[in-house]
Amino acid sequence: MEVLILITGGTLDKVHDTQTESLIFADKAKSRVENILRNGRCDYPRLHILMQIDSLEMTDVHRQKILDAIQTAPQSRIVITHGTGTMEQTAKYLDGQAGDKTVILTGAMRPQSLGKSDANFNLGGAIIAAQTLPAGVYAVMNGRVIKAQNVHKDTQAGRFDR
Amino acid sequence: MEVLILITGGTLDKVHDTQTESLIFADKAKSRVENILRNGRCDYPRLHILMQIDSLEMTDVHRQKILDAIQTAPQSRIVITHGTGTMEQTAKYLDGQAGDKTVILTGAMRPQSLGKSDANFNLGGAIIAAQTLPAGVYAVMNGRVIKAQNVHKDTQAGRFDR
Amino acid sequence: MEVLILITGGTLDKVHDTQTESLIFADKAKSRVENILRNGRCDYPRLHILMQIDSLEMTDVHRQKILDAIQTAPQSRIVITHGTGTMEQTAKYLDGQAGDKTVILTGAMRPQSLGKSDANFNLGGAIIAAQTLPAGVYAVMNGRVIKAQNVHKDTQAGRFDR
Amino acid sequence: MEVLILITGGTLDKVHDTQTESLIFADKAKSRVENILRNGRCDYPRLHILMQIDSLEMTDVHRQKILDAIQTAPQSRIVITHGTGTMEQTAKYLDGQAGDKTVILTGAMRPQSLGKSDANFNLGGAIIAAQTLPAGVYAVMNGRVIKAQNVHKDTQAGRFDR
Numbered sequence: 001m002e003v004l005i006l007i008t009g010g011t012l013d014k015v016h017d018t019q020t021e022s023l024i025f026a027d028k029a030k031s032r033v034e035n036i037l038r039n040g041r042c043d044y045p046r047l048h049i050l051m052q053i054d055s056l057e058m059t060d061v062h063r064q065k066i067l068d069a070i071q072t073a074p075q076s077r078i079v080i081t082h083g084t085g086t087m088e089q090t091a092k093y094l095d096g097q098a099g100d101k102t103v104i105l106t107g108a109m110r111p112q113s114l115g116k117s118d119a120n121f122n123l124g125g126a127i128i129a130a131q132t133l134p135a136g137v138y139a140v141m142n143g144r145v146i147k148a149q150n151v152h153k154d155t156q157a158g159r160f161d162r
Numbered sequence: 163m164e165v166l167i168l169i170t171g172g173t174l175d176k177v178h179d180t181q182t183e184s185l186i187f188a189d190k191a192k193s194r195v196e197n198i199l200r201n202g203r204c205d206y207p208r209l210h211i212l213m214q215i216d217s218l219e220m221t222d223v224h225r226q227k228i229l230d231a232i233q234t235a236p237q238s239r240i241v242i243t244h245g246t247g248t249m250e251q252t253a254k255y256l257d258g259q260a261g262d263k264t265v266i267l268t269g270a271m272r273p274q275s276l277g278k279s280d281a282n283f284n285l286g287g288a289i290i291a292a293q294t295l296p297a298g299v300y301a302v303m304n305g306r307v308i309k310a311q312n313v314h315k316d317t318q319a320g321r322f323d324r
Numbered sequence: 325m326e327v328l329i330l331i332t333g334g335t336l337d338k339v340h341d342t343q344t345e346s347l348i349f350a351d352k353a354k355s356r357v358e359n360i361l362r363n364g365r366c367d368y369p370r371l372h373i374l375m376q377i378d379s380l381e382m383t384d385v386h387r388q389k390i391l392d393a394i395q396t397a398p399q400s401r402i403v404i405t406h407g408t409g410t411m412e413q414t415a416k417y418l419d420g421q422a423g424d425k426t427v428i429l430t431g432a433m434r435p436q437s438l439g440k441s442d443a444n445f446n447l448g449g450a451i452i453a454a455q456t457l458p459a460g461v462y463a464v465m466n467g468r469v470i471k472a473q474n475v476h477k478d479t480q481a482g483r484f485d486r
Numbered sequence: 487m488e489v490l491i492l493i494t495g496g497t498l499d500k501v502h503d504t505q506t507e508s509l510i511f512a513d514k515a516k517s518r519v520e521n522i523l524r525n526g527r528c529d530y531p532r533l534h535i536l537m538q539i540d541s542l543e544m545t546d547v548h549r550q551k552i553l554d555a556i557q558t559a560p561q562s563r564i565v566i567t568h569g570t571g572t573m574e575q576t577a578k579y580l581d582g583q584a585g586d587k588t589v590i591l592t593g594a595m596r597p598q599s600l601g602k603s604d605a606n607f608n609l610g611g612a613i614i615a616a617q618t619l620p621a622g623v624y625a626v627m628n629g630r631v632i633k634a635q636n637v638h639k640d641t642q643a644g645r646f647d648r
Contacts, residue, residue: 365627
């Protein structure tokens with residue numbers, strides 16, 4: 001079963017910049033997802049870096065680009081890495097548009113590059129969810145599968161499962 | 163949906179001992195799974211440490227203890243952490259005995275305590291598999307779901323997906 | 325030989341805050357220096373947390389507080405952790421005021437909590453410098469000892485040794 | 487001031503081998519010291535990999551090779567990475583033979599590759615000691631400078647400073 005991972009950025013892919021002391025996207029042609037897959041000894045997914053942006057910058061133009069990538073992909077099992085800030089909006093934008101494909105949104109609260117991140121755990125779950133769930137749009141966060149219509153971030157708690 | 167994690171040890175739970183320069187189980191009353199769940203911001207699974215042993219030491223007496231724990235657990239969604247060396251034997255021992263429960267074996271090739279481990283990725287996948295798969299016994303390794311009868315470690319490659 | 329470590333904060337002691345996605349001082353009563361010493365298996369220095377501030381906030385009022393702590397300390401070998409942004413100003417403020425004491429300023433370009441930091445390397449050097457150098461004020465950064473009057477950060481390169 | 491680092495191996499340079507579950511020297515043409523220097527933003531020392539062996543395998547033939555490297559080096563400030571098991575014997579072998587050079591032995595109780603290692607802290611200290619101490623042979627461990635004749639590992643405690 002083939003799995004495609006569409007990269008859109010978000011906290012998962014940010015790195016610490018020593019000069020500005022802020023989190024940035026260092027190299028927009030690479031993704032920390034490569035590190036996660038290498039550590040996870042998971043070598044079969046195809047990666048496609050669609051964009052590397054903070055999810056707060058994501059507009060419907062970007063969401064349409066994601067949807068186009070889903071619809072034109074030869075794979076029917078798709079994971080999307082996405083910032084947590086607007087994961088809800090993207091889940092709802094995509095919902096009902098994915099046809100017979102299984103689409104899993106995931107991301108991280110702490111960048112993979114900083115260690116002690118939730119990125120590896122979340123991506124491990126998303127890749128399994130993409131292969132085991134029926135067609136539809138879901139998020140995988142906090143060890144839970146959440147249907148598109150129920151995706152909501154409690155920004156105070158930094159969680160999707162409350 | 164409740165999830166139970168039964169801990170049996172394996173490489174996932176080992177730590178480096180500076181005196182002997184070997185990998186040991188430091189504290190048999192604790193598990194590195196707690197660290198993985200904390201990093202993964204996943205706080206709902208119940209943990210039960212059944213044993214902390216190398217899977218090469220695992221006999222059918224241990225396997226029966228695992229089976230008893232599965233059968234008497236109130237939860238029907240169960241993840242078992244297990245050494246990779248005899249995961250195949252345990253998967254086949256449990257297969258057909260789990261009744262209406264979904265049982266997922268997982269583990270790691272590199273201890274969680276050493277960093278750059280596959281443990282977080284694998285456990286993230288196993289917890290999702292436990293909630294999305296029908297009753298039966300499976301392994302989750304290398305980002306793949308493997309049915310009990312097909313679980314086999316290529317010891318040369320250190321993989322379950324070839 | 326006794327060594328005192330005066331903590332003033334700086335990047336070394338910052339942690340990533342998932343809510344604001346910025347670096348903060350999480351617990352002003354603790355210091356990441358404790359982690360560095362534990363990893364370094366170095367258990368004899370006395371720690372004193374003077375403040376936990378970004379060095380860009382440091383004024384001469386803070387510098388006087390540091391100087392008072394140096395002058396009243398029973399130890400004559402003193403390490404000061406400090407942000408890199410104004411380490412030059414503090415080195416020059418203290419220079420000539422430390423009497424017969426050896427005072428070593430050090431810090432980090434990347435927080436200790438984020439991994440792959442220079443903090444452990446720098447502090448290891450500063451503690452040795454405090455014991456081996458004659459009385460005076462110095463910085464230890466980039467594996468170099470720098471006299472107070474020569475301390476200068478090349479902010480573009482993020483270095484003190486050019 | 488030029489600094490030469492002679493690599494001889496030891497725990498510092500070992501990596502975890504997933505197949506044998508033991509610590510090995512993976513690539514004898516490379517050293518984890520390169521990682522430590524990169525993290526420490528210290529780019530000037532010259533590295534020379536003399537050997538990559540466990541210090542328990544070290545014989546006087548190896549020690550003579552180290553001594554030859556010290557005596558023929560153009561640098562007079564030299565750090566030697568060495569296993570902790572026989573650091574005492576090598577320190578005493580070299581003592582009195584280094585002429586007008588400052589020679590610092592250092593190593594680690596936990597491999598640099600496993601994280602939470604003392605390697606970065608120790609090497610940071612050794613590099614400063616090489617530049618600040620008069621000619622002679624010393625070890626730097628546990629944040630302490632130890633003269634060659636006093637180097638002794640308490641194997642029970644895993645320390646050099648008791």
